[in-house]
Amino acid sequence: MAERLFTRPTEPARPPRVARHGRARRVVPPPSWTVLGMLLVVLAGVLFVGAYANAAFVPDRQHTDHGQTRVPADVVDGGPILTAADGDVRSYRLPARTLALTFDDGPDPTWTPEILRVLAKYDVPATFFVMGSQVARHPGLVRDMVVAGHEIGVHTFTHPDLATLPGWRRRLEYAQTQLALASAAGVEATLVRFPYSSFANAIDDHDWPLVTEAGDLGYLTVLNDTDSLDWERPGVDRVVANAVPPGYSGAITLWHDAGGDRAQTVAALDRYIPLMKERGYRFTTVTEGLNLALAAAGIDQRAVANPPASGADRWRGTILAWAVRGADATLGLFGILFVVVGVLTIGRTVMLFVLALRHARRRRSRTWAWGPPVTDPVSVVVPAYNEKEGIAAAVRSLAGGDHPGGIEVIVVDDGSTDGTADIVDALGLSNVRVVRKPNGGKSSALNTGVALARHDLIVMVDGDTVLERDSVRRLVQPFADPQVGAVAGNVKVGNRTSLIAKWQHIEYVIGFNLDRRLYETLRCMSTVPGAIGAFRRQALRYAGGVSDDTLAEDTDITMAVGRAGWKVVYEETARAWTEAPATMGQLWKQRYRWSYGTMQAMWKHRRSLLDQGASGRYTRRCLLFLSLFGVLLPLMAPVIDLLAIYGLFFLDRTATAIAWLVMLGVQFLTAAVAFRLDREKLGVLWVLPLQQFVYRQLMYLVLLQSVVTALTGGRLGWQKLRRTGLEPAVSSGNG
Structure with a gap:
């Protein structure tokens, strides 16, 4: 040997x-520090996209009235549809016995299909104000909305309080949502609803610049007449009662298809739609209702709901959607790895304490x-x-x-x-x-x-x-x-x-x-x-x-x-x-x-x-x-x-x-x-x-x-x- x-x-x-x-x-x-640096930059970018797209938000709530000073009186006393381009401010209401169902914060993979099912059951169109980040994650739902004849509006990309953001961030919120819509369904949106917005009479100096800025960008600002308050989950009966307008007036009603448990919303819609039809109401989209209001006023002008998006915007939107979904996948993987690391770390620590201490006690025994x-x-x-x-x-x-x-x-x-x-x-x-x-x-x-x-x-x-x-x-x-x-x-x-x-x-x-x-x-x-x-x-x-x-x-x-x-x-x-x-x-x-x-x-x-x-x-x-x-x-x-x-x-x-x-x-x-x-x-x-x-x-x-x-x-x-x-x-x- x-x-x-x-x-x-x-x-x-x-x-x-x-x-x-x-x-x-x-x-x-x-090791190539250049390659490592590039990988870290890419990873930081992915995490930033994930953080931006996953920005937390509070469900819509009635905005506090701080009092109006510069807001025109005909806006405060007017309807929920506002145009404010180039200083020409106008507001519109839906005609009597006309309802527009509007849904905020979606699309949601659980509740949006349920709501679409109820709308299809009663052959009722609706307007969905979508979040761009959710559109990037669930493009198929937006395509289903468009194919079913529903209307799509912008509800920003991440649901921030726009009044607290600089102008470039607000424009970015709108533009990114438009790109997401272009990628998902090949359309643009002409309607916008600000997060946390409410009725026309709640607009104050805090909000008014948003309306005029959106008008200059070519958007119609859509508020609401009646709020179902479904986000509070007060019970199906209460949700239905909240959404019924006074008398036989027309109304834009506010609902939610995301942001939490929407089982009450689905059940309330299943009762609300036949109830309002029995009362002689017709259901339209916001743009269709606006056109009816324009025609009734003798205005020879028609609004277009969702015009087709350009090919360039579709490609840019696809890249944006890939970035959001890639960031989500990365964060999801990190979440899984975090759990695995935690389990391994805890398991190793427990074994060390139990077995290593037992080993030490045995060695230090006088009989060892x-x-x-x-x-x-x-x-x-x-x-x-x-x-x-x-x-x-x-x-x-x-x-x-x-x-x-x-x-x-x-x-x-x-x-x-x-x-x-x-x-x-x-x-x-x-x-x-x-x-x-x-x-x-x-x-x-x-x-x-x-x-x-x-x-x-x-x-x-x-x-x-x-x-x-x-x-x-x-x-x-x-x-x-x-x-x-x-x-x-x-x-x-x-x-x-x-x-x-x-x-x-x-x-x-x-x-x-x-x-x-x-x-x-x-x-x-x-x-x-x-x-x-x-x-x-x-x-x-x-x-x-x-x-x-x-x-x-x-x-x-x-x-x-x-x-x-x-x-x-x-x-x-x-x-x-x-x-x-x-x-x-x-x-x-x-x-x-x-x-x-x-x-x-x-x-x-x-x-x-x-x-x-x-x-x-x-x-x-x-x-x-x-x-x-x-x-x-x-x-x-x-x-x-x-x-x-x-x-x-x-x-x-x-x-x-x-x-x-x-x-x-x-x-x-x-x-x-x-x-x-x-x-x-x-x-x-x-x-x-x-x-x-x-x-x-x-x-x-x-x-x-x-x-x-x-x-x-x-x-x-x-x-x-x-x-x-x-x-x-x-x-x-x-x-």
Whole structure:
């Protein structure tokens, strides 16, 4: 076995890798911030369209009369149809025994078809004042209205209070609704009804400029004579009574086909129409009623209801409709993802609290022990490539370990060009050997060290890692259980001075060490960290040695050991201090390699999902948790941030802020538990809120690019990090 491991074919990992068959593998370029920026701009545009099209509104209500000063008296005392173009103001009423049914706020996919059914039942035309955003969403309903002979009017695009908007916004509200109508039914509208409008005698100086502006734009402003008040849902009898005009006067009646439950409206119409027909009323559209009024007044002029729209407006309207429906679909998808993320987050948190705490209680029990003390000698393998900054401190910490069976340290210099091997030789430590070999990658160096190791308990430690004096002794104690094949140690961030390092420190304690407690309990540990891990030689033999098939050789070998039926456990008291990346660029490189390599390992071991026995059980659990919490949850987690930003701008800011603070509170609670279990000081958690705004987003992007790399078949280089070396004092405690 030793000979096979030593002579295992390898491929160079540093610098860029080459395939075994001599064919160069593509190295993925760094992330394109231009492309990312463009995607963010597009996403922001989609969310803005969604926010605009989903603007909330209050159902129509009677407008408060503030008193009239500049409003002409014949308007205040006139009818509900107003023309005010070029200063020529006129108002009209419908003739006696003439009714126009008008419906606001639609179309609605639930209630508009019901109302159309009642109108068709009695062969009655109506006028629908539609919202452009709803027309874009439900164009088929508008086409049905036009085909059935009903009239369409403008009720703005998003139902705002027009008097509070600047002129350009008002014109945009009208124009966008016209484009939506052009796309949906190929028509234009000449009628407009303002949101929250009421009777003619309620028009005041607040509203009058809207009327004159609409007239200059070519619109007829339509108010109403009788309001059914169906939006209040006072009961069917009350709705019918409200809509009956006094005497036998003509009237434009106000109803709603959207904006809430309209069951009373449908039932009231089914009684109102035959009732008014029995009283001798005829039903018309608003334009038809206006033409009757013009004819009765002897005016030789006819209004046109819905003239055809131009081809250009139809195309522009189609693009608008696509934008609205696309934004709706995006927001709907985000809503689903938000629920999924919430369920996964809560599920993971509950499991961490229940299982990780149970793991900690069991370990701290006075009766807990792995078995008799393990005193067998240990071989420590240190793969080293250009580690001159930290190799001396790392080797000294290993050679000075207090394991009673003795420690041999094998430093495998993997073609270093910075004198790493010479630094180790100069230490003159009797239990340290240096092996020089051509560069072949980390897996090649590890296999070389294992092959040369004299003992059956193998500890693997990175060349930039400093161990505490008792770490090796504590790390190998789980081997008292003959079923244990590998042990993960407790990796600590040594350089905690910078903000980036503090964030990583929090991540190590919560995301790595707390998770390992959970995964040991579930028998699905996926990674024995390269910084500090121990293996039985027999387990390595069963697993086939350390493979160079992936960039995450630690995950790959751990999964192979787990599939072979060995237990993989976590020993939190065996601490190792590593140097975390100090810049965003270095952090990106490291995490990019980790996440991409993990996906490679998952793909490599996928076929064992169908295995029987221990291999299948381990793989199904391991890949399930890695897929859900290592890939799917981080990929979808940005939805939380996007919806938080969206909510602050377009939804209830207080509710959004409270929801975000609750999420942060859950993270604080999880962090506090993890830090207490790891005996870490809580003071560093003051940077946790800041982590939400920079660090998390970087991790999202890293994982996203890793997924893109995997899907496109790219090949990632080793991404060697720059090291500055840990201070020896770091290894002295657990501060």
